[in-house]
Amino acid sequence: GPPLRVLADRAGVRIGTAVDMTALAEDRTYRRTTAREFDSVTAENVMKWESVEPQRGVYDWKPADDLVHFARAHGQVVRGHTLVWHSQLPAWLTTGVADGSIDAKELRGILREHITTEVKRYKGRIQQWDVVNEVFEEDGSLRNSIWLQQLGPSYIADAFRWAHAADPKAKLFLNDYNVEGVNAKSTAYYNLAKGLRAQGVPVQGFGIQGHLAIQYGFPGQVAENLARFEALGMQTAFTEVDVRMILPADAEKAATQADYFRRLLDACLGARGCRSFTVWGYTDRYSWVPGVFAGQGAATPMDEEYGRKPAYGAVREGLAAG
Ligand code: G3I
Numbered sequence: 001g002p003p004l005r006v007l008a009d010r011a012g013v014r015i016g017t018a019v020d021m022t023a024l025a026e027d028r029t030y031r032r033t034t035a036r037e038f039d040s041v042t043a044e045n046v047m048k049w050e051s052v053e054p055q056r057g058v059y060d061w062k063p064a065d066d067l068v069h070f071a072r073a074h075g076q077v078v079r080g081h082t083l084v085w086h087s088q089l090p091a092w093l094t095t096g097v098a099d100g101s102i103d104a105k106e107l108r109g110i111l112r113e114h115i116t117t118e119v120k121r122y123k124g125r126i127q128q129w130d131v132v133n134e135v136f137e138e139d140g141s142l143r144n145s146i147w148l149q150q151l152g153p154s155y156i157a158d159a160f161r162w163a164h165a166a167d168p169k170a171k172l173f174l175n176d177y178n179v180e181g182v183n184a185k186s187t188a189y190y191n192l193a194k195g196l197r198a199q200g201v202p203v204q205g206f207g208i209q210g211h212l213a214i215q216y217g218f219p220g221q222v223a224e225n226l227a228r229f230e231a232l233g234m235q236t237a238f239t240e241v242d243v244r245m246i247l248p249a250d251a252e253k254a255a256t257q258a259d260y261f262r263r264l265l266d267a268c269l270g271a272r273g274c275r276s277f278t279v280w281g282y283t284d285r286y287s288w289v290p291g292v293f294a295g296q297g298a299a300t301p302m303d304e305e306y307g308r309k310p311a312y313g314a315v316r317e318g319l320a321a322g
Contacts, residue, residue, distance in 0.1 A: 004316060005039040008277075011269060011322035014077060014127075015315075016040030016278030018240065020286045021063040024070065029306055030283070035074040040127070040276055042079040042239070043067050044288070048088040052118060056092045061121065068125050079239065079278060080122065080129040082175065083115050084159045086145035087134075097146050104150040111147070111155065112162050119166035128237065128276070130175040130207055131163045132156055138178060140188035156192070157201045164202035175207030175239055180264070181219035182228075190228055197232055206234055210241035210264050211280065213296070214256045222267040230273035238268050240280035243311065244289045244299035253298075258310035261301065262318045269322035279315075 008015035017038045023030045034041070045051055046063035053059050071078045093110070096102035102110065119129065135156060137143050147155045160172050174193060179186040189206060196203045206229040212218070226236045241264055243257045268274035281287045283302040290297040301312035 001316060001320075004037045004319060007316060007319035007322075008039060011319050013268060013274070013319075013322070014040040014276035014278075015319065016042060016079060016276055017282045018042045018044040018081075018278065018280045019067055019070075020044050020281065021046050021067060023286045024066070027285075030286070033282070033302075033306060035070075035076075037282065038076060040077045040079060040278060041067060041071050042081050042278055044281070045088070047081055047118070048085065049083075049093070049114060050088045050090045053114065054090055056090075059117075064122075068122060072125070077127040078122070078125060079237075079276070080119075080126040080170070081239075082130040082133040083118065083163060084111065084131060084135075084147060084155070085133040086143060086147070089146075094146065097150065107146070107150050108155075108158070111151070111159070115159060115162040116166045119163050119170065123167040124169065126167065126170050128171045128173055128205060128207075128235075129163055129167075130239065131159050131172045131203075133175045134177070135174075136176060136185050136188045136192075138185050140184040157196055157199065160196065160201050160203050171204045171235060172202055173205035173207040173235075173237065173239075174203060175209065177209040177211045177240070179206075180208055180210060180212070180222050180225065182221040182225045183219075186225050190232075193229065193234060194232055197234075204235055206236050207239040208236065209280070210238045212241075212243045212260050212264075213293075214243060214245045214253055214260065218260055218263060222264070223270060226267060226271040226274060230271060234273065236268075236271060236274045237276045237278070238264055238274070239276075239278050241278065242280045242287065242289065242299035244293060244296045247290075247295055247297050249298040254310045257298075258314035261311045262314040265315055265318040265322075269318065
């Protein structure tokens, strides 16, 4: 059948994947498959702060530039990931805050500089930016990060304003996991987004990562959740979809996984404001899951040899029907 991106185009959505830049450099099949199947790419790691500014004032844009060039060469858009996060911060920054050599005032300037520099570098090349990532806890309270501790909750509005000033055309997103359905965490995002927009803060999208696990079941009220953000005038997107399982995989688990991929995709296709569906890697050869969840994996639509699993077929059928 036709590649996913051809079907996605007909359905009016982007089909995306996270890209592992080491694999892209070393694995020809990965390069070819990424180009053939997807029309949106997200850097799995290389646009994160620790990657772009490993030492203070010393930037390494090479891998991020490589991805942007790859995307351009293959007619793909780029999702920028991510500007403000509590994780994968450079050591110089976390150490400086911890030992008091970077105070709150300086930290705010550093954050502003980081956002401005990175967004400006890729101005016009990034369709959607994940401006702030994973800022809430499961219970809907703000996550206790260096940003919240040092700058207070206003760092979120500041981040969106600075990103917008640097690239007024990029769509600016909030992004998190465990926010597929209606729950305390997604409701915290809804309230945050509503408040920010009422104040005129440029936040245009809600990114739902979509890291599911079959042993936890499928989240409830996904369509309702998308609809309430769209009622605020926002876009939505699935940004990091994968569906892990307890290994070993078997036919029944693979079928459940396929069903979960299809249901998330259908929720996107059924929502007017959902214009992109991105998987967090498409082959088990390069998935982050086994390294983080011991004994779990097989989370992507293709196996380690690029063989298509039922989940690939489910995504293809969903796009073809959409
Ligand atoms: O690049 C270094 C390498 O130089 C070093 O030798 C090696 C030793 O540990 O680490 C390498 O960095 C690793 C990096 O991936 C690149 O491979 C980090 O250890 C590892 O922690 C990092 O994991 C990434 C993780 O974010 C970090 O939190 C995963 O690849 C990436 O898939 C994952 O992505 C996140 C999203 O950004 C946000 N949402 C959740 C999602 C899954 O955790």
